[in-house]
Amino acid sequence: MLYCVFDGHGGKEVAVYAKERFVDIFIGTPDFKNQKYGEALVDTFMKLDNEIKVKEYGTDTGATSCVVYFND
Secondary structure: OEEEEEEEEOOOHHHHHHHHHHHHHHHHOHHHHOOOHHHHHHHHHHHHHHHHHOOOOOOOOEEEEEEEEOOO
16 A cells, blocks of 8 residues: 655645656566565655656656555
């Protein structure tokens, strides 16, 4: 189970983008596939940040995130 809350700063664009992309990036990381979930979360945030930086709104807005992943 993956729970995510994204709260935009300076607008909602980053939070909306994170909502749309977070899961796909997370489950697509090599670390997720190798069951290294902590590393996969870090990699996901880094990749998401790099994607957002190239957006028109990515230089002057951001988001706070609270993400929890449970694996049985």
